[in-house]
Amino acid sequence: MSAASSLLARLLARARDVGGRQADAFLTWARQHRALWPAAAIVLVTVVGYSLTLGSMFDYLRLETPLAYLPLLPFFALGIALFTAHRYRNVSAGIRDRQIDFLIGIPMIVFALLLITIVPALASTYYWSNRPDVLSMALFAGGLITIFYGINWFWRLKSALVFLVLMWPALYLNIMPGLMQSFTDATNSALGKVVHLLPLGVSLTGSPGILSVHQASGAPLTVSVGTACSGADSVLGFLLIGAAILTAVGGGGIRKFLWMVFGLALTFAVNVFRLTSILALASAGHPDLALGGYHAVIGLILFTLVIAAMMRLLPIFGLHPRPDVVQTGRSRQLTAIAPRRPTLRRRRATIGIMAALAVLVGLANQGLAPYAAFQDGTGSPSVVPFSIGSAPGGMQVSFYQEYPWAKQYFGANSTFTRYYLSGIPTPPKPATATAKTTSLVQSNLVYADVVRTDDKGSLDAYNLQNCFLFHNYSISTSQRIDIGSGVTALLLNYQAPGNPPQRWASVSWAWPVDYKGQTYYERVTLTSSLTTGGADADVSPSGGFQGMLVSFLNLLNGSHDDPKLDAKYKSADALLRADAAALVSHAVKHRV
Structure with a gap:
């Protein structure tokens, strides 16, 4: 018993020793990266406060429209912010004019709160048609960044904040109908020329977008290439993902523009190939497979290949990863005065304010749930007419x-x-x-x-x-x-x-x-x-x-x-x- 007790005591002592070293290492790491804690708090408060807004974005994943890419944008924004912080890791924060930071940051937060409190009561059932809550989230995050890190960091993170603004569905719902129809017409025109040249057993009909597939065995099959399957979502998806990629590379605006144009053209061409392969498979006598499982996955596979190919083509267009930002002699002089370290009282006050802000924003954001009943996610109403x-x-x-x-x-x-x-x-x-x-x-x-x-x-x-x-x-x-x-x-x-x-x-x-x-x-x-x-x-x-x-x-x-x-x-x-x-x-x- 004495030997067992001694062994247990030694194990406990060793565990305390290891635990103590790990705790010391964590505290050391926390002190070295104390500038990251406000960033973590900003992300946490924004995610908790705008949980309804972010959650509603994932409803778009079930839609066969370009809106299906919107749930990816918060991750793009977070990734761009981390990449930007990594590039500036060797640059001091600089001397801040806190009065200007507060004069800019506080109105942004106040306006963000108005968008999810006063504006819903004004807009009533039309609120979810325009989704100002998404703009509110971008303003809220931008205001907190300005208050905690200053206007300089707000400007450095502008690309990440732009992607939060690009989550705003009204941007697409107001401009998409016309563009979607034009894109569908262009796709049908290109597809018509392809099926006319290739011996696929597919012929055009008198109606735009309606094709007749002559199967190897069986009756002719009529296929409609409508807006939902025209590939517009892939083009918008590449536009968004490509824009995120371009924020991480340098090489000049003209080279970036040419890369983007080539990527969009490639996406369009690959989409025409996708539709052609579906028609060919149906003509070969496999219409269920062509219009079922194959149609469901081939678009995602080809889109992934396009993104991978365009990543490999970045050096050919003269684009390269952006280097880290180096602190110059002038910036050293500007940052010679170290910022004052917050006291324990100020830290507690900051934590309390952030917690209260998260609760306030969360309550207001959750209060928007009834407004969602009047839209189905695509901008279309969900209420039947009075009768x-x-x-x-x-x-x-x-x-x-x-x-x-x-x-x-x-x-x-x-x-x-x-x-x-x-x-x-x-x-x-x-x-x-x-x-x-x-x-x-x-x-x-x-x-x-x-x-x-x-x-x-x-x-x-x-x-x-x-x-x-x-x-x-x-x-x-x-x-x-x-x-x-x-x-x-x-x-x-x-x-x-x-x-x-x-x-x-x-x-x-x-x-x-x-x-x-x-x-x-x-x-x-x-x-x-x-x-x-x-x-x-x-x-x-x-x-x-x-x-x-x-x-x-x-x-x-x-x-x-x-x-x-x-x-x-x-x-x-x-x-x-x-x-x-x-x-x-x-x-x-x-x-x-």
Whole structure:
């Protein structure tokens, strides 16, 4: 027992000795690389704070569009930042003007926070169409870099930050439709010439992009080369990956441009070869393999080969890896004064501020989840248009009338339809719609006026509030309200001229909808007379973070709510908010 105890004691002593040496080595390494700890904190806070934004990027991987490459860009940005830091590892930080760093960095962070707090409440259902949260992440990271490392390092890392900006889907969704069609036309033209020259048993049809494959055995097969498989995603992928490669090499702008042009041309040619091989395999009697597993993997294999080939061609174009940056005599003089080492108190304060910032940004970013319900990731809406099938349980939506005169205001492809929400008897007939307005008579009903158009600008130009003011309606309440699911609606209480005057309450909101396979825009306006019952409507005021933001927006916009309004207005408002929340929630749950 004594021998065993002695052996155990020696082993424990040796373990403590080894552990102590490892701890000392780690502390030594940490002191030598203390400049890296703020960088690690910046990455950690950004990843944690913008977890929803980054996570949503990976949804693009399932898409057969150029957007599928966007999830790679954060890794490109991180790699470029590490490469840049390695090149400048022998250069001192330099004397910093912290006032300028803070004057630049803090506004960037504040603006980043506004993009994920105030802007969503303003944009409502259109927020996910433009994805300002991606720009917010780039600004947030840039602001932290400026504060911790100075404006010089912000400029050195500009390429990495540009790749974060290139994650912004709106850049591609707004310019891709036209370019994608042009690229598809070019691909179909080149493919048509190739299949005409080669004896593949493939012939052109009268429709662009439609090819007839004459199989060795079996009936002819019709193949469509559409936008999804035209290879545009490979071209954009090479453009992004090639740009990342060029940030790490030197040799002059003209040589880089020629390398990029050659790479894009090679990608296009290889893509035509890919399509030709698919057609040849189908013509040989293997259509299932050609249009199935082979089609799924051949593009990735050829794209990888193109990237590898272009990497080998860098020296031929006179491009070479960038050397490390060497500190010159002038920079030695500028960095002769060593920066002050932070005290323990300052370190603790910095850690606390970073943790609080991560929590704040994380809460705001996670609050964007409801806005994602209105887009499917490709920029296409996921909500179906308003109809008689839009009613949730306990509510009935009935068609009432359509007004063709609205086309002169909202476009030739627009519609203006009136529905009514009921569980009550047949409604009295409203006054006849005139050429410019539709009058409502007092009734115990909630009307739903739905304007649908492919011209979003017309909804903005002929908005509800301006329409009421144009017709000399007296507006007593005008404020934004949160009706759930990420939708910010407009509540208007108004009085129409007449003897006696007619008093109405309305709640309206707008959103993109998927109509006939295209993106249209709808404005839904619920209107109720003050004789409508609603005292029992169970609607609590907007609460939580979203409610605070909406209240703040009302304060900024000068929205007003007359505290002297009688109980009938409040009752109608409560009823409309309940109906609006139910309709929106039902639409989100049953989206396409």
